[in-house]
Amino acid sequence: MEKRIITVSELNEYIKMVLEHDELLMRVFVKGEISNFTNHYKTGHFYFSLKDEGGAVKAVMFRGSAVKLRFMPENGMRVIVGGRVGVFPRDGQYQIYAETMEPDGIGALYIAYEQLKKKLEAEGLFDLSKKKPLPKIPTRIGVITSPTGAAIRDIINILGRRFPLAEVILYPALVQGAEAAPDLVRGLDYFNGAGNVDVIILGRGGGSLEDLWAFNDETLARRVAASRIPVISAVGHETDFTLCDFAADKRAPTPSAAAELAVPETGELVRKLSNVTARLTLLLESRLKLYRERLSRAESARVLKNPRVLIDDKRLALGMEERALFDRMGAVLAAKRADFMKEAAKLDTLSPLAVLSRGYGAVFSEDGSVVRRAADAAPGERLSVMLSDGQIHATVDQVMLEEKKNPREKPFLQGEKHNG
Numbered sequence: 001m002e003k004r005i006i007t008v009s010e011l012n013e014y015i016k017m018v019l020e021h022d023e024l025l026m027r028v029f030v031k032g033e034i035s036n037f038t039n040h041y042k043t044g045h046f047y048f049s050l051k052d053e054g055g056a057v058k059a060v061m062f063r064g065s066a067v068k069l070r071f072m073p074e075n076g077m078r079v080i081v082g083g084r085v086g087v088f089p090r091d092g093q094y095q096i097y098a099e100t101m102e103p104d105g106i107g108a109l110y111i112a113y114e115q116l117k118k119k120l121e122a123e124g125l126f127d128l129s130k131k132k133p134l135p136k137i138p139t140r141i142g143v144i145t146s147p148t149g150a151a152i153r154d155i156i157n158i159l160g161r162r163f164p165l166a167e168v169i170l171y172p173a174l175v176q177g178a179e180a181a182p183d184l185v186r187g188l189d190y191f192n193g194a195g196n197v198d199v200i201i202l203g204r205g206g207g208s209l210e211d212l213w214a215f216n217d218e219t220l221a222r223r224v225a226a227s228r229i230p231v232i233s234a235v236g237h238e239t240d241f242t243l244c245d246f247a248a249d250k251r252a253p254t255p256s257a258a259a260e261l262a263v264p265e266t267g268e269l270v271r272k273l274s275n276v277t278a279r280l281t282l283l284l285e286s287r288l289k290l291y292r293e294r295l296s297r298a299e300s301a302r303v304l305k306n307p308r309v310l311i312d313d314k315r316l317a318l319g320m321e322e323r324a325l326f327d328r329m330g331a332v333l334a335a336k337r338a339d340f341m342k343e344a345a346k347l348d349t350l351s352p353l354a355v356l357s358r359g360y361g362a363v364f365s366e367d368g369s370v371v372r373r374a375a376d377a378a379p380g381e382r383l384s385v386m387l388s389d390g391q392i393h394a395t396v397d398q399v400m401l402e403e404k405k406n407p408r409e410k411p412f413l414q415g416e417k418h419n420g
Contacts, residue, residue: 006184008092008302009089012089012090012092013089013091015087015092015094016076016086016087016089018083018085019086019087019094019294020085020086020341022085025084025085025119025160026084027082027083027084027117027121028082028084028085028096029080029081030050030057030080030081030096030316031050031052031079031080031081031104032050032051032052032056032057032081032256033046033050033051033052033077033078033079033080033390034048034049034050034073034074034075034076034077034078034079035049035050035051035056035075035076036048036075036226037073037074037075039072043058043063044062044063044066044067045061045062045063045066046060046066046098047059047060048060048061048073049080050079050096052356055417057095057096058093058095058096059081059083059095059096059097059098060095060096060097060098061083061097061098061099061101062097065098067339069101069108070108070111070112070113071103071108071109071111071112072112072115073101077103077104077111077408078103078104079101079103079104080099080101080102080103080104081096081098082098082099082100082101083096083097083098083099083100083101084096085097085099088129109209109210109213110209112216113209113216116216116218116221116243117246117353117383120218120221120243120246120247121173121224121246124126124158125221125222125225125246125247126225126246127245129227130373131249131250132230132249132378133230133249134199134230134249134250134261134262135198135199135230135231136264137263137264137269138166138168138197138198138199138262138263139166139167140168140169140196140197140198141159141166141167141168141169141170141197141198141199141201141262141263142169142171142197142199142200142201142229142260142381143155143168143170143171143189143200143201144171144173144184144187144188144191144197144200144201144202144203145170145172145173145202145203145204145255146172146173146175146204147170147172147176149175149204149205150205151203151205151234151255152170154254154256154259155168155201155255155256155258155259156168158259158260159259159262159263160257160261162259162260162264162265162266163263163264163265163266163269164266165266166262166263169191169197169396171187171191173186174203174356175204175214176207176211177214178215180214181214181215181217181220182219183219184202184214184215184217185217185219185220185223188200188202188220188223188224188227188231189223191227191229192227192228192229195228195229196288197229198229198230199230199231199262200202200228200229200230200231201225201231201232201233201252201255201258201259201262202215202224202233202234202235202244202248203232203233203235203258203379204232204233204235204236204255205236205255206236206237206240206404207219207236212235212236212240213241213316214246215233215235215242215243215244216243216244217243218243219241220243221244221246221247222247224247224248225247225248226246227249230249230250231248231249231250232248232249232250232251232252232258232261232262233245233248233250233251233252233258234251234252234253234254234255234257234258235245236254237253237254238253238311294390305332322419335343351415357363358416360390361385361386362385362386363383363384363385363386364383364384364385364386365376365377365381365383365384366381366382366383366384371383372398373400374400374401374402376397377396377399377402378396379396379397379399380395380396381384381395381396381399382394382395382396383395383396393403
């Protein structure tokens with residue numbers, strides 16, 4: 001028998017043709033655990049492996065199928081993948097070309113719900129510290145729901161019974177289907193833009209997870225959390241929880257309960273007002289009694305019966321203050337006078353007249369300048385001598401200078417010849 005030799009590429013292409021023409025492998029459903037999951041963000045394709053206790057198989061889900069998933073696949077998640085089996089000739093390896101995927105044992109919607117809830121909770125969207133308080137007595141209630149559903153009828157009935165003064169403004173919106181979430185978002189934007197209500201009720205009646213899915217929309221949950229007006233979420237029955245319930249400022253188990261939370265009950269409000277009125281009345285009566293007692297004491301005061309007593313007391317106090325003031329002023333003046341006398345005595349001691357009174361005189365030249373030294377005068381010069389009781393005019397006959405070199409030397413006389 002002659003050998004038939006083929007290339008690797010031909011072998012891979014043949015295997016590819018065999019697999020792709022096998023009717024069983026054209027549409028196969030395989031369950032297993034996801035591993036080695038890669039989300040190729042640029043292309044939108046998912047690459048992963050499916051494994052169980054006995055083996056593993058590679059798989060790929062192209063973008064066109066991936067965008068239809070309502071949840072994000074994760075490693076360790078058990079799923080059922082539907083698709084075809086084929087071979088990528090370049091690698092010679094067969095793989096599953098996945099077209100559908102659903103969780104094995106739990107719904108895809110529930111997985112998507114839990115994943116989005118975990119994401120928003122991590123961002124702090126559900127923090128209690130961000131919740132706004134509901135108004136105590138709202139006058140306008142905004143309601144976003146279906147205009148034909150039972151929810152709006154229940155809300156209007158309860159609001160009318162509990163607090164008929166409140167006005168209800170309805171924003172008709174879809175509450176189910178693909179267009180419901182954008183419609184609900186537009187309702188929130190309308191009320192926040194108009195600012196014409198005090199509180200918003202967002203909700204609908206009960207239903208399956210698919211029916212309530214619009215209230216798990218990420219954009220709607222974010223808009224509920226960002227609303228400037230307090231939002232009450234009332235979706236489904238008491239056991240139903242949506243992302244809007246967690247994002248809202250208050251969650252009501254039903255639309256009827258939301259209406260009860262939104263407004264006070266008229267009878268209860270009347271009772272509260274009566275209690276407040278009674279407390280105010282008691283407080284006013286207590287104050288009036290206190291003021292009457294004060295007025296009675298003031299009427300019996302001596303100063304009102306005889307005002308002169310007050311004047312006399314004030315006059316007496318004024319006199320005492322006047323005497324004390326004069327005493328203080330006298331003491332200050334005496335101290336200042338003593339200080340002045342001390343300073344005057346010092347000045348008198350330094351006065352030139354005091355020096356003259358002790359027998360001294362002051363000598364002045366003809367131009368009025370003081371002659372302090374003998375050398376400042378010359379023979380024949382006219383001088384004035386001031387004494388304590390008058391002046392003497394004199395002429396200099398001789399000037400003697402006390403400039404001796406030794407005790408035996410005679411004084412030098414100005415105008416006389418000095419022999420050295």
